[in-house]
Amino acid sequence: MARHQRPSTRQERNTPRRISRPSLPPPARQPKIQAKSASPKKRPPRASSDDPTTLLSRYQNTLRKLSQSEGLNSGELEQAFRVITEACAQLLHAERTSIWLFDEHRTSITLMDLFRATDRSHSAGSVLHASDHPAYFRALITEEWAIAAHDAHRDPRTREFLTDYLVPLDIGAMLDAPIRQKGRVVGVLCTEHVGGSRQWTVYEEQFTSSLATMVTLALEAAERRQTETDLRLAKEAAEVASKAKSEFLASVSHEIRTPMNTIIGMADLLWETDLTPEQRKYLRTFRRAGSNLLMLINDILDLSKVEAGHIELEAIEFDLNDLVEKAIEILAMRANEKGLELACHLSPDVPCALIGDPNRLHQILINLISNAIKFTDSGSIVVEVTNDRDKDSPGAIRFSVTDTGIGVPEDMFETIFESFTQAHASTSRKYGGTGLGLTISRQLAKLMHGHIWVESTVGRGSTFHCSVHLGIQRRTGPASPLIPIDLCNVRTLVVDDHPANRTILKETLASWNAVVTDASNGKDAVDELRGASDASQPYQLMLLDCRMPDMDGFAVVEQIRQAHLAEGLTIVMLASHQWADDIARTYDMGLGGYMVKPIRRSDLLQTISIALDRKKNPTAARSAPPQVAALPNSTRPLHILLVEDSPDNQFLIRSYLKHTPYRMDIADDGAAGVDKFKSGRYDLILMDMQMPVMDGYEATRTIRAWEADHDLPPTQIVALTALALKEEGERILQSGCNAHMTKPVRKQTLLEVLQACQGLRS
Numbered sequence: 001m002a003r004h005q006r007p008s009t010r011q012e013r014n015t016p017r018r019i020s021r022p023s024l025p026p027p028a029r030q031p032k033i034q035a036k037s038a039s040p041k042k043r044p045p046r047a048s049s050d051d052p053t054t055l056l057s058r059y060q061n062t063l064r065k066l067s068q069s070e071g072l073n074s075g076e077l078e079q080a081f082r083v084i085t086e087a088c089a090q091l092l093h094a095e096r097t098s099i100w101l102f103d104e105h106r107t108s109i110t111l112m113d114l115f116r117a118t119d120r121s122h123s124a125g126s127v128l129h130a131s132d133h134p135a136y137f138r139a140l141i142t143e144e145w146a147i148a149a150h151d152a153h154r155d156p157r158t159r160e161f162l163t164d165y166l167v168p169l170d171i172g173a174m175l176d177a178p179i180r181q182k183g184r185v186v187g188v189l190c191t192e193h194v195g196g197s198r199q200w201t202v203y204e205e206q207f208t209s210s211l212a213t214m215v216t217l218a219l220e221a222a223e224r225r226q227t228e229t230d231l232r233l234a235k236e237a238a239e240v241a242s243k244a245k246s247e248f249l250a251s252v253s254h255e256i257r258t259p260m261n262t263i264i265g266m267a268d269l270l271w272e273t274d275l276t277p278e279q280r281k282y283l284r285t286f287r288r289a290g291s292n293l294l295m296l297i298n299d300i301l302d303l304s305k306v307e308a309g310h311i312e313l314e315a316i317e318f319d320l321n322d323l324v325e326k327a328i329e330i331l332a333m334r335a336n337e338k339g340l341e342l343a344c345h346l347s348p349d350v351p352c353a354l355i356g357d358p359n360r361l362h363q364i365l366i367n368l369i370s371n372a373i374k375f376t377d378s379g380s381i382v383v384e385v386t387n388d389r390d391k392d393s394p395g396a397i398r399f400s401v402t403d404t405g406i407g408v409p410e411d412m413f414e415t416i417f418e419s420f421t422q423a424h425a426s427t428s429r430k431y432g433g434t435g436l437g438l439t440i441s442r443q444l445a446k447l448m449h450g451h452i453w454v455e456s457t458v459g460r461g462s463t464f465h466c467s468v469h470l471g472i473q474r475r476t477g478p479a480s481p482l483i484p485i486d487l488c489n490v491r492t493l494v495v496d497d498h499p500a501n502r503t504i505l506k507e508t509l510a511s512w513n514a515v516v517t518d519a520s521n522g523k524d525a526v527d528e529l530r531g532a533s534d535a536s537q538p539y540q541l542m543l544l545d546c547r548m549p550d551m552d553g554f555a556v557v558e559q560i561r562q563a564h565l566a567e568g569l570t571i572v573m574l575a576s577h578q579w580a581d582d583i584a585r586t587y588d589m590g591l592g593g594y595m596v597k598p599i600r601r602s603d604l605l606q607t608i609s610i611a612l613d614r615k616k617n618p619t620a621a622r623s624a625p626p627q628v629a630a631l632p633n634s635t636r637p638l639h640i641l642l643v644e645d646s647p648d649n650q651f652l653i654r655s656y657l658k659h660t661p662y663r664m665d666i667a668d669d670g671a672a673g674v675d676k677f678k679s680g681r682y683d684l685i686l687m688d689m690q691m692p693v694m695d696g697y698e699a700t701r702t703i704r705a706w707e708a709d710h711d712l713p714p715t716q717i718v719a720l721t722a723l724a725l726k727e728e729g730e731r732i733l734q735s736g737c738n739a740h741m742t743k744p745v746r747k748q749t750l751l752e753v754l755q756a757c758q759g760l761r762s
């Protein structure tokens with residue numbers, strides 16, 4: 001239907017010409033222009049060479065062929081359009097059929113496929129502009145039925161084509177069915193009769209509209225295919241980007257962790273030497289900076305894994321009480337250095353025998369408590385563990401960390417959980433940090449079917465809540481039995497100026513059947529002891545805070561003794577710092593013992609038990625100092641092969657083992673390590689995994705193959721890796737290693753691994 005000059009030959013008449021594209025006036029609001037002979041309400045009589053039964057049969061055959069056509073179902077529009085135009089020409093015995101589609105501005109339609117039945121040829125590319133044929137475009141968009149122009153030369157909707165199209169191509173009748181998609185006309189399926197006029201029947205109009213619907217289905221199939229292709233390409237691009245990011249982070253991790261292994265390890269070794277107080281202060285700062293850098297590396301790796309969805313939680317049994325106490329113990333020194341009171345309260349109705357991922361839960365607690373310590377300059381930090389009151393479900397547990405720090409503005413409650421974000425830029429400058437801890441913790445909590453939120457008042461402090469849902473073990477009771485002790489009817493006085501500490505101690509002692517009273521300061525404590533003595537109901541046990549305002553714990557003890565109230569009273573001193581002078585003074589005064597806060601439940605029980613026994617049996621007070629366990633005489637020390645290319649790390653591991661009975665040989669790369677293994681006899685191999693010449697993976701596989709060929713039992717191989725990724729751990733185990741250690745390798749961790757290997761060999 002493109003406009004042409006009158007061609008000189010038939011072939012020229014069939015060659016369309018591209019025309020300019022003027023804008024289209026809005027056709028939807030213009031009145032319909034209908035030819036008298038083509039009025040939808042008053043159709044002219046039609047004649048057809050086929051009876052309705054024959055036409056219906058041919059129509060059914062056409063639909064069946066279309067439904068089975070690969071071209072229509074392939075999603076390839078060019079093939080689909082050719083199949084439909086050929087089917088339409090065959091169905092209606094038409095000489096020319098074509099498919100036209102609107103452009104995105106709806107100012108023109110473009111020929112997608114023209115089928116000529118005379119020579120069974122296809123062509124495309126012509127453009128028909130709305131400004132040149134306004135009546136046709138209005139009819140195409142506004143009319144409900146197909147445009148049945150029985151006499152195209154007279155029909156007002158099509159006679160615009162008379163001079164340039166109808167006469168040159170000898171077209172006498174047109175049957176054009178709108179192609180609709182999502183309720184909108186997007187194109188037209190044209191059927192053109194060459195010769196004189198033709199009376200289109202109602203059946204032919206309906207069949208043409210049905211074929212137009214087939215065009216719609218082809219368009220939707222192509223869109224689906226394009227969407228699927230776009231999604232696949234986007235997924236592949238995301239996977240490539242994720243892989244590149246992971247490889248980059250792994251490389252950065254390796255390059256940073258390798259020297260960090262030496263820096264932190266040497267700092268630990270230097271700490272064990274004789275240092276002046278000033279040197280020890282410098283070294284403490286040095287070690288803290290190294291630990292902060294290592295924590296930053298771990299946070300970045302964790303954030304990367306969270307964003308990529310690569311974190312998978314474990315489901316193993318663990319003891320909640322032990323996990324919480326270890327987290328508190330790790331951060332106690334940092335809190336003490338800032339003069340903060342750190343306390344933990346585990347509600348007695350919370351189940352402790354749980355199933356979940358203890359390492360990730362431990363990470364959440366460490367992040368929340370570290371965050372509280374960082375932003376609190378004075379006061380206290382209290383960790384509370386309770387059943388989640390908002391969820392009536394076993395295993396739904398809430399952790400709440402309350403501090404007396406700077407607080408968070410209400411408009412920043414959500415922002416602080418975003419990556420690399422803190423409440424204010426000035427906050428980051430003053431307190432440091434990247435803001436990754438809270439982001440990672442929130443994502444981990446989501447994986448545990450929970451969430452994290454904050455309640456805060458600026459200048460007064462914050463409470464960070466974390467709810468998680470964990471499994472409960474079938475067994476009941478603590479994971480490891482505590483030392484038995486009988487505190488039944490033992491009158492106990494708890495003296496501490498912090499309410500949280502008093503609550504925790506009272507609840508713990510009451511669970512052991514003690515009769516507990518508390519006092520918030522030294523004066524009240526002395527008055528309570530005096531009143532109990534006068535009532536002939538003296539106290540047998542007192543837990544006394546060492547450093548309280550107005551009157552500290554030692555002054556309280558002196559007043560008690562001056563008032564002759566210490567008879568039969570066992571006093572355990574509670575210190576917030578590991579000060580040597582406080583500990584020495586505790587024993588010089590003959591007190592029952594001391595404990596450093598925050599207090600572990602198991603340590604409290606053991607200390608009270610020893611103190612009460614010492615009171616009953618003074619001769620047992622002096623005991624030999626604990627001895628370091630030595631290897632049995634019958635056990636030969638391990639012969640170790642270290643395969644490591646870094647001279648600094650070689651020196652570090654050798655220094656770690658300097659004062660142990662272990663013997664160690666060193667190989668500089670995997671190939672040298674394999675040669676030494678074949679010629680020597682080793683009980684354990686420490687294998688670095690990233691080395692030149694031959695890496696640790698290939699070296700391990702070579703060793704395992706050599707052992708199998710010579711029918712030898714497998715030697716214990718522990719991998720040393722700087723890639724702290726789960727995939728790396730799986731790859732290490734698949735290569736044949738028994739275990740792996742992530743750099744930086746700490747001395748205590750290495751010695752524990754060697755002791756475990758010694759036990760396996762024994």
